[in-house]
Amino acid sequence: MPLSDDDVREILRIIDESDLSELRIDTDGFSLHVVKGDGGALASPPPPRQSHETKPESEPEPAPDSPGSTDGLTTIPAPMLGTFYRAEAPGKPPFVEVGSRVEPDTIVCIIEVMKMMNSVPAGVAGTVAEVIAENAHLVEYGEPLFRVEPETA
Amino acid sequence: MKRIKRVFVANRGEIALRIVTACQEQGLETVVGASEVDMHGLAARRADRAVCIGPAPAAQSYLRDDLVVQAALGTRCDAIHPGYGFLSESPKLASRAREHGITFVGPPAEVIELSGDKLRAREEAVRAGVPVLPGREVASAADARAVADEIGYPLLVKAAGGGGGRGIKLVRDSDELEGLLSLARSEAGAAFGDERLYLERFIAAARHVEVQIAADERGHVVHLGERDCSVQRRYQKLIEEAPAPALEPGARDVIRDAAVRFAEAIGYRNLGTVEFVVDSETGEAYFLEINCRIQVEHPVTEAVTGRDLVALQLRIADGRALDFTQDDVTLDGHAVECRLNAEDVARGFMPSPGTLSLFCVPDLAGLRVDTHCYPGALIPPYYDSLMAKLIAHAADRDAALDVLIEALEDLDVEGVETNRTLLISVLGHDDFRRGAVTTDWLARAIV
Numbered sequence: 311m312p313l314s315d316d317d318v319r320e321i322l323r324i325i326d327e328s329d330l331s332e333l334r335i336d337t338d339g340f341s342l343h344v345v346k347g348d349g350g351a352l353a354s355p356p357p358p359r360q361s362h363e364t365k366p367e368s369e370p371e372p373a374p375d376s377p378g379s380t381d382g383l384t385t386i387p388a389p390m391l392g393t394f395y396r397a398e399a400p401g402k403p404p405f406v407e408v409g410s411r412v413e414p415d416t417i418v419c420i421i422e423v424m425k426m427m428n429s430v431p432a433g434v435a436g437t438v439a440e441v442i443a444e445n446a447h448l449v450e451y452g453e454p455l456f457r458v459e460p461e462t463a
Numbered sequence: 464m465k466r467i468k469r470v471f472v473a474n475r476g477e478i479a480l481r482i483v484t485a486c487q488e489q490g491l492e493t494v495v496g497a498s499e500v501d502m503h504g505l506a507a508r509r510a511d512r513a514v515c516i517g518p519a520p521a522a523q524s525y526l527r528d529d530l531v532v533q534a535a536l537g538t539r540c541d542a543i544h545p546g547y548g549f550l551s552e553s554p555k556l557a558s559r560a561r562e563h564g565i566t567f568v569g570p571p572a573e574v575i576e577l578s579g580d581k582l583r584a585r586e587e588a589v590r591a592g593v594p595v596l597p598g599r600e601v602a603s604a605a606d607a608r609a610v611a612d613e614i615g616y617p618l619l620v621k622a623a624g625g626g627g628g629r630g631i632k633l634v635r636d637s638d639e640l641e642g643l644l645s646l647a648r649s650e651a652g653a654a655f656g657d658e659r660l661y662l663e664r665f666i667a668a669a670r671h672v673e674v675q676i677a678a679d680e681r682g683h684v685v686h687l688g689e690r691d692c693s694v695q696r697r698y699q700k701l702i703e704e705a706p707a708p709a710l711e712p713g714a715r716d717v718i719r720d721a722a723v724r725f726a727e728a729i730g731y732r733n734l735g736t737v738e739f740v741v742d743s744e745t746g747e748a749y750f751l752e753i754n755c756r757i758q759v760e761h762p763v764t765e766a767v768t769g770r771d772l773v774a775l776q777l778r779i780a781d782g783r784a785l786d787f788t789q790d791d792v793t794l795d796g797h798a799v800e801c802r803l804n805a806e807d808v809a810r811g812f813m814p815s816p817g818t819l820s821l822f823c824v825p826d827l828a829g830l831r832v833d834t835h836c837y838p839g840a841l842i843p844p845y846y847d848s849l850m851a852k853l854i855a856h857a858a859d860r861d862a863a864l865d866v867l868i869e870a871l872e873d874l875d876v877e878g879v880e881t882n883r884t885l886l887i888s889v890l891g892h893d894d895f896r897r898g899a900v901t902t903d904w905l906a907r908a909i910v
Contacts, residue, residue, distance in 0.1 A: 391514065391515065391516045391517060391533060392533055423529050424533055448533075448538065450514045450515040451499060451517045451524075452499060452515055
């Protein structure tokens with residue numbers, strides 16, 4: 311049962327608009343497992359909570375565009391708002407280029423917030439396929455910075 | 464001469480929308496700094512641009528002055544409007560903005576710092592000849608006993624770093640003094656990083672009256688009348704009105720003049736609110752504190768003065784002089800605001816977040832509604848529960864109250880619990896209709 315990208319998008323849209331929190335489809339040659347959580351897609355608001363408690367502090371969760379896209383590439387989202395730098399200093403070579411191999415702890419860029427330099431690790435093993443963000447420009451929280459072709463296990 | 468062109472709005476909800484609208488009317492561009500959960504909110508959508516400054520919890524977004532200034536710089540804004548709450552009274556945001564050449568829409572960092580120190584503000588009030596409640600700073604338990612004997616019981620222990628109802632304890636008699644003092648000291652240290660405490664006489668039958676002031680960069684100060692905000696629960700205001708009802712004839716001028724004098728004395732700039740506690744038995748007014756921000760309840764002052772206070776903030780921040788004098792400030796009619804909150808009154812005012820399946824406010828003469836709500840809007844669980852402010856302006860108080868009651872009865876809201884029924888019963892209550900109630904009235908009336 312061949313599925314196009316559009317089909318997958320359509321399925322995700324239907325799930326998004328539904329009240330389901332989890333869906334598993336297993337058919338011949340095709341299996342899909344989707345869990346709708348409050349950390350992921352911004353398109354659907356998080357479910358109402360009963361208490362006013364804020365969420366426990368946690369690592370920045372993957373934001374808007376981060377879930378793996380349909381072409382098999384993974385996005386590295388900005389873990390914070392700030393100025394995006396591809397290199398340690400002006401004139402230095404960039405941390406990564408298209409084609410660079412990265413491990414989860416490979417530093418891929420720096421995000422500056424008020425003179426504080428924050429190193430951003432790739433968080434994934436694979437090969438850099440695209441540099442999306444522009445050097446020395448503002449990136450927002452969750453904005454896609456790079457696309458990576460993940461290593462197949 | 465400064466010339467503000469693009470304003471960064473460092474807030475959310477109805478006030479972010481209010482600021483965006485005011486800016487647009489002034490021909491200014493806007494960038495809203497929103498948390499992830501607010502990126503689809505009305506303010507973010509109406510602004511020229513919205514940037515996601517961080518995840519939903521305020522500690523990682525709306526309370527981060529570094530992110531706010533970075534985002535303002537990165538979007539080439541030349542001013543930051545902090546709204547109310549969050550970083551609105553953060554000297555750090557004000558000074559950080561200034562260091563980077565961005566205009567902070569509010570007073571200078573030094574003035575915010577002084578105002579945040581309730582003991583220093585009190586001393587400045589005394590120096591300016593503004594009446595304060597009997598009391599002073601206490602360094603030890605022995606010291607406190609001596610001060611308590613002077614001012615008498617019951618009394619209040621207040622934290623120098625508190626304000627807005629935070630860091631206050633009521634001491635009923637001398638047996639309670641020492642225990643509450645040491646508790647207050649450790650709580651103040653933990654909450655404000657400042658253990659200094661002071662004692663003040665407690666007024667049992669008190670009204671909360673506050674004066675709106677405006678000061679331009681040259682130090683010209685005017686007042687825009689006062690508001691009564693005595694209908695409150697746990698220091699959370701519920702209903703506010705202008706002018707304040709049932710003030711002694713001379714008292715109105717006394718507090719207005721005192722507010723202006725205080726603002727002049729501390730070199731205040733931009734809009735601010737000087738709060739007083741009025742003893743409802745004697746009519747005497749005493750200085751409480753000054754708030755360095757636009758207040759939630761500013762629309763009632765806008766209604767009776769006919770002036771846009773957010774536009775005035777922007778004008779002053781832009782370095783332009785006030786374009787009116789005290790004599791030009793006239794008050795017309797009576798205005799009342801009530802706060803519609805997403806909370807479950809029956810369950811101890813528990814916040815009731817959720818998605819609005821229905822939200823429609825009636826269109827009534829004399830009614831203004833400030834809200835970021837719409838059908839399908841999410842009331843997230845992370846922030847305060849204010850959904851809308853309903854403001855009625857009419858020739859007199861009774862007529863304004865009737866407009867609010869009609870508006871609340873005709874309001875369609877589904878998806879969350881609200882305090883609508885409580886508001887209707889307060890607005891129609893005999894005690895409240897007769898005139899000003901005291902600050903402890905609501906808690907007694909709803910039990």
